[in-house]
Amino acid sequence: xxxxxxxxMFVSRNREFFRDKSAFGWNFLFPFFIIVxxxxxxxxxxxxxxxxxxxxxxxxxxxxxxxxxxxxxxKMKYMxxxxxxxxxxxxxxxxxxxxxxxxxxxxxxxxxxxxxxxPRGYVAEQLIKAALSPESGAIRINKKQIEGIEIKYxxxxxxxxxxxxxxxxALWGVGYVIVRYRKNGVLKRLKATPLTAIEYLSAQMxxxxxxxxxxxxxxxxxxxxxxxxxxxxxxATAFIIFFLGGCSLTAMGLLVASRGTSExxxxxxxxxxxxxxxxxxxxxxxxxxxxxxVKTMAKFFPLTHIxxxxxxxxxxxxxxxxxxxxxxxxxxxxxxxxxxGARLFSWNR
Amino acid sequence: xxxxxEVQNLVKKYGDLVAVDNISFSIPEGICFGLLGPNGAGKxxxxxxxxxxxxxxxxxxxxxxxxxxxxxxxxxxxQFQETAVLSFLTVRETLEVFHKMYRKPVDLGKVIETxxxxxxxxxxxxxxxxxxxxxxxxxxAIINDPVLIFLDEPSTGMDPQNRRNLWEIIKTIKKNxxxxxxxxHYMEEASYLCDDIAIMEQGRIIAAGSPSGLIRQHxxxxxxxxxxxxxxxxxKRDSYAIYEMDNFIEIQxxxxxxxxxxxxxxxxxxxxxxxxxxxxxxxFIHLTGRRLRE
Numbered sequence: 001x002x003x004x005x006x007x008x009m010f011v012s013r014n015r016e017f018f019r020d021k022s023a024f025g026w027n028f029l030f031p032f033f034i035i036v037x038x039x040x041x042x043x044x045x046x047x048x049x050x051x052x053x054x055x056x057x058x059x060x061x062x063x064x065x066x067x068x069x070x071x072x073x074x075k076m077k078y079m080x081x082x083x084x085x086x087x088x089x090x091x092x093x094x095x096x097x098x099x100x101x102x103x104x105x106x107x108x109x110x111x112x113x114x115x116x117x118x119p120r121g122y123v124a125e126q127l128i129k130a131a132l133s134p135e136s137g138a139i140r141i142n143k144k145q146i147e148g149i150e151i152k153y154x155x156x157x158x159x160x161x162x163x164x165x166x167x168x169x170a171l172w173g174v175g176y177v178i179v180r181y182r183k184n185g186v187l188k189r190l191k192a193t194p195l196t197a198i199e200y201l202s203a204q205m206x207x208x209x210x211x212x213x214x215x216x217x218x219x220x221x222x223x224x225x226x227x228x229x230x231x232x233x234x235x236a237t238a239f240i241i242f243f244l245g246g247c248s249l250t251a252m253g254l255l256v257a258s259r260g261t262s263e264x265x266x267x268x269x270x271x272x273x274x275x276x277x278x279x280x281x282x283x284x285x286x287x288x289x290x291x292x293x294v295k296t297m298a299k300f301f302p303l304t305h306i307x308x309x310x311x312x313x314x315x316x317x318x319x320x321x322x323x324x325x326x327x328x329x330x331x332x333x334x335x336x337x338x339x340x341g342a343r344l345f346s347w348n349r
Numbered sequence: 350x351x352x353x354x355e356v357q358n359l360v361k362k363y364g365d366l367v368a369v370d371n372i373s374f375s376i377p378e379g380i381c382f383g384l385l386g387p388n389g390a391g392k393x394x395x396x397x398x399x400x401x402x403x404x405x406x407x408x409x410x411x412x413x414x415x416x417x418x419x420x421x422x423x424x425x426x427x428q429f430q431e432t433a434v435l436s437f438l439t440v441r442e443t444l445e446v447f448h449k450m451y452r453k454p455v456d457l458g459k460v461i462e463t464x465x466x467x468x469x470x471x472x473x474x475x476x477x478x479x480x481x482x483x484x485x486x487x488x489x490a491i492i493n494d495p496v497l498i499f500l501d502e503p504s505t506g507m508d509p510q511n512r513r514n515l516w517e518i519i520k521t522i523k524k525n526x527x528x529x530x531x532x533x534h535y536m537e538e539a540s541y542l543c544d545d546i547a548i549m550e551q552g553r554i555i556a557a558g559s560p561s562g563l564i565r566q567h568x569x570x571x572x573x574x575x576x577x578x579x580x581x582x583x584x585k586r587d588s589y590a591i592y593e594m595d596n597f598i599e600i601q602x603x604x605x606x607x608x609x610x611x612x613x614x615x616x617x618x619x620x621x622x623x624x625x626x627x628x629x630x631x632x633f634i635h636l637t638g639r640r641l642r643e
Contacts, residue, residue: 008449012435015442016435194450347402348403
């Protein structure tokens with residue numbers, strides 16, 4: 001291993017990334033916009049979950065105060081009321097699941113319509129029925145509050161968005177770029193020098209990890225200033241998990257790019273890897289209740305272990321020992337993919 | 350005498366296609382050796398196998414009498430026919446990257462001067478003209494002060510002036526004692542630059558030697574060129590090899606005096622006649638029955 005050559009390739013790749021303004025901007029702005037967007041959507045406690053159409057009224061969103069509907073319904077939280085001039089207009093939207101329930105206003109005994117195929121409609125119906133029924137008292141249930149600090153959805157989502165961005169940046173930034181370099185002859189030109197495959201691949205990997213961690217810190221600070229994320233554990237532990245996650249994803253990118261000159265084929269392979277990983281690694285939603293085979297499959301994805309590890313640290317204050325399993329899996333995956341990628345690597349075919 | 354490079358029974362196949370078919374040659378140190386042939390003759394495959402870029406199907410390549418080892422790449426320089434370099438780097442940065450790859454690089458200023466790159470050092474390497482790019486690629490090929498330099502179709506796509514400039518640079522490099530191996534399908538390039546050439550056709554070497562030796566051996570005739578339609582039927586056609594092209598006629602003869610006399614006797618208008626000596630194109634036509642760039 002010649003460190004001078006490795007350093008030269010590392011610096012060249014970094015220059016390429018930082019000078020490509022479109023890619024550079026995208027790597028920072030994309031995760032930032034996603035987090036800000038979701039923060040705005042889910043950060044508001046008054047968010048309304050169920051849409052109730054009411055007629056006859058002026059079209060559009062209406063204030064609950066002015067509605068001539070039973071008081072029990074008016075007092076319900078998380079309901080959005082939308083006015084319709086007549087029943088026909090409301091029915092049209094109900095059929096297309098654009099609203100969850102249609103309610104008649106101005107009647108002492110109002111009628112309502114609900115789609116029998118809509119799960120949201122069913123829940124809205126049960127909520128309205130419960131709101132209008134006197135307490136039966138048949139079964140007493142006791143309401144208890146969550147003890148300690150509740151985790152906001154955005155706090156749960158934040159590590160997932162960062163790791164997802166890391167996944168796209170690592171796999172496309174390494175896998176796709178190397179295949180493009182092989183196709184246009186850059187790798188062939190480098191092969192004509194004393195540069196070895198392991199020097200080249202190590203430089204690519206280190207450069208991408210540097211870029212990943214750099215963008216991670218910038219995006220983290222930017223988002224933290226807006227949302228004030230709660231960090232129960234140590235920043236160092238979270239950073240180590242992200243670092244190893246970046247290593248494993250980059251090594252996976254190197255493995256994908258070890259052979260081939262077709263950008264289209266590589267693009268297909270990368271999509272084949274990234275999309276299931278994005279949906280099954282609990283970036284957006286929990287897999288609780290999903291079939292066992294889905295949960296088992298998710299365990300093969302590095303993104304799952306990054307999300308689990310960082311969420312444990314951020315949300316539950318887990319220590320390095322608590323996330324040792326995630327650290328070992330990510331480290332092992334890195335070594336496996338890097339060695340296999342270096343073994344299969346071809347400069348020019 | 351064993352040369353700096355010996356190629357022995359080199360074969361390169363791509364599936365059923367035999368790109369290089371059992372070629373052998375030896376290259377003495379300090380000369381410019383050319384592989385001349387039409388597109389698809391197997392020149393690039395042969396060159397890349399020798400450069401260790403692709404793996405030969407069979408055969409042996411000896412550098413300084415030994416099999417190539419890990420130090421081979423330190424001692425050679427390559428200008429590929431089609432290649433690219435790392436994006437978003439200036440010409441100077443590109444040169445610096447390659448300069449740092451080698452243990453004993455040549456002074457960067459000298460390379461810049463030799464390849465006339467001084468005026469474009471601050472430009473991005475993908476924002477320069479075709480001729481400038483070829484000069485940059487040549488600079489990268491000599492940046493490590495190589496013993497052996499490979500140039501694959503170095504002037505393809507260049508205008509005549511840039512081609513001439515490149516030839517002069519290659520001549521300068523050769524004067525410094527370097528051994529150059531180049532492929533080309535331009536006979537003028539081979540004639541001007543090469544001391545020895547091997548003519549390739551369908552993966553095989555069909556003739557080898559110095560350009561003048563090959564011409565003496567295979568094309569002793571002189572060619573008379575006349576405008577199309579200028580020859581009358583009275584000319585003794587059987588006495589000459591006559592090739593009718595779109596706009597002109599070529600008459601090949603071993604006796605130029607008799608030929609011109611015959612043309613005069615046949616009342617052919619000689620006002621637009623040109624006479625040229627045989628060249629490598631004629632050698633190729635003689636050997637294969639077709640032109641180099643057909």
